[in-house]
Amino acid sequence: xxxxxxxxxxxxxxxxxxxxxxxxxxxxxxxxxxxxxxxxxxxxxxxxxxxxxxxxxxxxxxxxxxxxxxxxxxxxxxxxxxxxxxxxxxxxxxxxxxxxxxxxxxxxxxxxxxxxxxxxxxxxxxxxxxxxxxxxxxxxxxxxxxxxxxxxxxxxxxxxxxxxxxxxxxxxxxxxxxxxxxxxxxxxxxxxxxxxxxxxxxxxxxxxxxxxxxxxxxxxxxxxxxxxxxxxxxxxxxxxxxxxxxxxxxxxxxxxxxxxxx
Amino acid sequence: xxxxxxxxxxxxxxxxxxxxxxxxxxxxxxxxxxxxxxxxxxxxxxxxxxxxxxxxxxxxxxxxxxxxxxxxxxxxxxxxxxxxxxxxxxxxxxxxxxxxxxxxxxxxxxxxxxxxxxxxxxxxxxxxxxxxxxxxxxxxxxxxxxxxxxxxxxxxxxxxxxxxxxxxxxxxxxxxxxxxxxxxxxxxxxxxxxxxxxxxxxxxxxxxxxxxxxxxxxxxxxxxxxxxxxxxxxxxxxxxxxxxxxxxxxxxxxxxxxxxxxxxxxxxxxxxxxxxxxxxxxxxxxxxxxxxxxxxxxxxxxxxxxxxxxxxxxxxxxxxxxxxxxxx
Numbered sequence: 001x002x003x004x005x006x007x008x009x010x011x012x013x014x015x016x017x018x019x020x021x022x023x024x025x026x027x028x029x030x031x032x033x034x035x036x037x038x039x040x041x042x043x044x045x046x047x048x049x050x051x052x053x054x055x056x057x058x059x060x061x062x063x064x065x066x067x068x069x070x071x072x073x074x075x076x077x078x079x080x081x082x083x084x085x086x087x088x089x090x091x092x093x094x095x096x097x098x099x100x101x102x103x104x105x106x107x108x109x110x111x112x113x114x115x116x117x118x119x120x121x122x123x124x125x126x127x128x129x130x131x132x133x134x135x136x137x138x139x140x141x142x143x144x145x146x147x148x149x150x151x152x153x154x155x156x157x158x159x160x161x162x163x164x165x166x167x168x169x170x171x172x173x174x175x176x177x178x179x180x181x182x183x184x185x186x187x188x189x190x191x192x193x194x195x196x197x198x199x200x201x202x203x204x205x206x207x208x209x210x211x212x213x214x215x216x217x218x219x220x221x222x223x224x225x226x227x228x229x230x231x232x233x234x235x236x237x238x239x240x241x242x243x244x245x246x247x248x249x250x251x252x253x254x255x256x257x258x259x260x261x262x
Numbered sequence: 263x264x265x266x267x268x269x270x271x272x273x274x275x276x277x278x279x280x281x282x283x284x285x286x287x288x289x290x291x292x293x294x295x296x297x298x299x300x301x302x303x304x305x306x307x308x309x310x311x312x313x314x315x316x317x318x319x320x321x322x323x324x325x326x327x328x329x330x331x332x333x334x335x336x337x338x339x340x341x342x343x344x345x346x347x348x349x350x351x352x353x354x355x356x357x358x359x360x361x362x363x364x365x366x367x368x369x370x371x372x373x374x375x376x377x378x379x380x381x382x383x384x385x386x387x388x389x390x391x392x393x394x395x396x397x398x399x400x401x402x403x404x405x406x407x408x409x410x411x412x413x414x415x416x417x418x419x420x421x422x423x424x425x426x427x428x429x430x431x432x433x434x435x436x437x438x439x440x441x442x443x444x445x446x447x448x449x450x451x452x453x454x455x456x457x458x459x460x461x462x463x464x465x466x467x468x469x470x471x472x473x474x475x476x477x478x479x480x481x482x483x484x485x486x487x488x489x490x491x492x493x494x495x496x497x498x499x500x501x502x503x504x505x506x507x508x509x510x511x512x513x514x515x516x517x518x519x520x521x522x523x524x525x526x527x528x529x530x531x532x533x534x535x536x537x538x539x540x541x542x543x544x545x546x547x548x549x550x551x552x553x554x555x556x557x558x559x560x561x562x563x564x565x566x567x568x569x570x571x572x573x574x575x576x577x578x579x580x581x582x583x584x585x586x587x588x589x590x
Contacts, residue, residue, distance in 0.1 A: 009382035017370045084368075092366035092427070095333050096383035097355040 003102045010093075010106025011113070017080065018114050028073060032065045032122045037129075059130035063217035064190025066119045066145075067210055070153050071185065073118050075177045077111025078160030081255060082170035090255060100254045108157050108250060115153035120146065123221075133224040144220030144232065151239040152213040154247050156181075161250030181210075189214040195228045212238045285347075286311040286435050286465040287332060292341035293489070294327050301327040303489035304341070309467060309482075311434075314458075316480035317469040318576060324489040325469035326363055329439045332467070333360045345435060356384060359428035363439040365420045367427070369413035373404055376412055377427055384431040391430075398426040401456050418449035425453060429460070436466045442475065454479055477572035485580050493579045500575040507547045508574045511554070512564035514538040520558045527553065532578050538563075541577055543570060 018025055040058025047057075084090040084107075093103045123145060134141040160177060167173040187194065187201060188210035194202060205211045216235040219226060226232075287309035294302040302324045309315045317325050330336045331343055334350035348354055367376045374395060381391040399405045402422040407415060412423065425441055436457075442450045457466065458479065470476055476483055477497050484494035493500065516535060524542070525533050529550055531543035544550040547567045555562065 005385075006383055009379055013368065013371065013375075013379050016375070017368070020370050087369055088362065088364040088366035089368045091335070091362055091364070092380065093383065094335060095355060095358075095360050095362075096380070097352050097385065098383060099352055 003098065003105075006096075006098050006102050007106035007109060010103065011110035014077070014080065014107055014110030015114060018077075024076060028069065028076065028118050029121055029125070031072070032069045033125055035068070036061055036065050036122075036126055040130075056130065058126075059132065059222055060193075060218075061191065062123065062126045062130060062132075063214050063222060064185070064188070065126070066123050066149060066217055067152060067188065067190050067213050068185060069119045069122045070115050070149065070156055070213075071177075071181050071210075073115035074111065074153060074156035074160045075174065075181075077108075077114055077157060078164045079170055079173060080107070080111070081161070081164040082173065085255070094255070101251055104161060104251050104253075104255065108161050108247070111160075112150075112153045112157040115157065116146075116149050119149045119153065123149075132221040134221060135224055135226075136220065141220045145217055147236065148213050148216035148220065148239065151236070151243040152210075154243040155209060155239065158243070158247030158250035162246070162253050165250075165253035165255055184208050184210045187211070189218070193228070209238065209242050212236075284310055286345065287467065288342075288344050288347075289328070290342040292328075292331065292338045292343050294324075294331065294336065294338050294340075296327075301489055302331075302338070302341075305486070305490055307484055307491050307494070309465065311465050312462060313481035314461065314466040314468055314479050316476035316483035317467060317486055318471065318473060318476050318483050318572075319486035319580075320471055323486045325471075325486060326439050327489075328486075329360065329362070329437050329467075329469055332435075332437055333358060356431065357434045358437060359431065359433035359435070360437045361421075361424045361428045361439060361441045363443065365424060367412040367420060367423055369411065372409050372411055373399070373415070373423055374408045376423065377430060380427045381430050386431060394430065398429060401459075402426045403452055417444040418446055421445050422449065422453055425457065432463075434464050436464050438466060438468045438470075440470050440472075441468070442470075442472065450475070473573040473576055474571065483572065485576055487580050497572050497575070500579060501570055501572065506545050506570060507543065508568055508570045509542045509544060509547055509550065510566040510568075511540040511542065511562060512538060513540045513558070513562050515561065516540055517558070517561075523557060524554070532574075534577050541574070543574055543578070 036058060040061045043061075044057040081090070084093070094100060096103075132141070136144065159180075163176055163180075164173055167176055185191070187205045188208050189205065190210065194205040194211065197205065212230065212235040215230045216232060216239070219229050219232055219235070223229060285308055287307065289305055289307045292302050292305045293300065305324065305328065307317075307328075317328065319325055327336070331338050332345055332350060334352060334355060337350075343350065345354055346357060367373075368379070371379065377395045377398065378388075378391055381395070382388075386394070396405065396408075399408050402425065404419060404422060404426065407419065412420060415423065421441060421444065425438075428436060428438075438457075442453060445453060454475075468476065468480060480497060482494065482496050483500065485492045485500075515538075521533065521535065521540070524530055527550075529544050529546065531545075532541070534541045542550070551565060551567075554565075
């Protein structure tokens with residue numbers, strides 16, 4: 001059997017696991033939508049921000065919510081590594097004739113696919129309630145959003161996989177992921193524009209990989225012009241390089257069955 | 263098992279039989295370390311192809327570590343280890359089925375789905391799996407639970423599922439690491455009946471600390487302690503030389519002078535003290551027991567007499583030679 005068949009079997013198993021874990025499935029979709037509804041409407045109506053188009057913070061927040069959904073999804077998907085290790089399944093997977101890379105590829109590709117679907121569901125679910133500009137047209141705009149989401153999830157899955165292979169406990173893994181990704185979310189333009197921030201924060205935003213995903217999503221769906229944004233060419237160049245590099249790093253880590261304290 | 267020299271100092275030295283077609287497993291001076299703990303310490307073993315070979319020893323003696331090395335999940339930093347004449351590697355796992363000490367089924371998936379996933383990982387086509395899985399489920403009495411999540415199975419059923427999974431790709435070598443842990447007597451019998459039915463088709467390496475079970479099912483055994491093989495042979499070989507009957511005396515706080523006197527009696531064989539129990543081998547318990555009660559009757563709480571078993575052989579060979587702290 002080819003490695004592709006092994007990857008397919010593992011990917012189906014991962015997807016089946018998420019679908020059967022109903023609470024995880026529903027909360028991963030509902031949490032960002034509730035976030036969008038309450039925070040978006042609260043800020044739009046309560047603070048009436050004048051720097052946003054028509055003061056519509058909900059529409060602005062969609063891009064950030066999609067990125068946040070991807071962050072959560074990558075975290076949950078990679079946490080399955082710990083469940084598999086603790087349930088013993090990982091030992092069975094690694095006793096098969098496949099290389100650890102093939103096992104990781106199957107698990108992580110499924111995790112990435114789940115993250116992409118969840119992010120796109122959030123994007124689609126929000127669409128009827130906000131006025132997107134689709135400045136490049138509806139279909140190209142959707143293609144831009146899908147491409148950005150795919151690259152973002154590839155990068156986040158690789159990062160989560162790399163961390164999961166090094167952090168001993170699931171609790172520690174969640175802490176490290178939150179510690180690494182929440183600051184990045186704040187300085188990515190997900191919740192507020194970074195163009196008018198103080199220079200030092202703007203530098204941080206430029207160094208932040210999530211900024212490029214948010215920028216591409218905003219340019220694809222929300223913005224009426226490219227002024228004040230990083231630009232799609234730069235967004236996709238950075239995202240593509242980082243996604244491939246970080247995902248390759250995640251695959252290069254051999255999963256551990258046991259820990260000896262190092 | 264090839265004949266090992268009787269001298270304990272030489273027991274771990276095997277004659278050169280590299281790439282012998284009759285050996286399924288051969289190890290020579292294998293060492294493995296977890297942190298500061300030496301799990302295997304110069305382990306030398308030869309397992310012939312075919313039959314059931316028991317690897318017997320207490321918890322922590324290195325049995326599971328050896329299974330991991332044979333399943334190519336770890337590499338030995340020292341020594342040589344071959345399976346079917348090759349160093350363990352991923353591709354060799356197609357010829358090996360492994361039942362680990364812990365359960366490995368995905369609790370979110372059904373029994374059938376777990377077997378199907380395992381089969382696909384071992385390169386089996388869907389059509390083959392659709393015919394083979396029902397046969398295995400029937401063999402191991404799991405047909406009516408095929409579409410239940412494994413989380414709902416009893417402990418014994420999960421172990422049977424583990425064994426069924428290990429046989430799915432019809433391996434030539436089956437590694438069983440305490441496969442009947444937590445399994446009740448009835449299920450244990452069913453499991454072994456199914457395994458023994460396939461005897462002759464493959465080599466089975468059974469790692470266990472259940473000596474009675476090993477005595478029943480193993481053609482040959484090796485006693486392992488502290489990461490080394492202490493001795494090996496057929497169960498009858500290992501029991502040979504033992505006195506005919508084994509007496510387990512419940513004797514809390516057995517006095518040293520009583521034990522010394524008991525050892526001095528000509529009919530007494532091995533005497534081992536293990537917590538509140540004293541194990542003695544004799545040829546004729548009917549003569550020994552009255553004499554024992556005359557010596558220390560008031561302090562003796564109970565006596566069990568049985569024919570000498572593999573457990574007695576274990577105490578004789580392992581505890582008798584290296585377990586000085588266990589002996590009074």
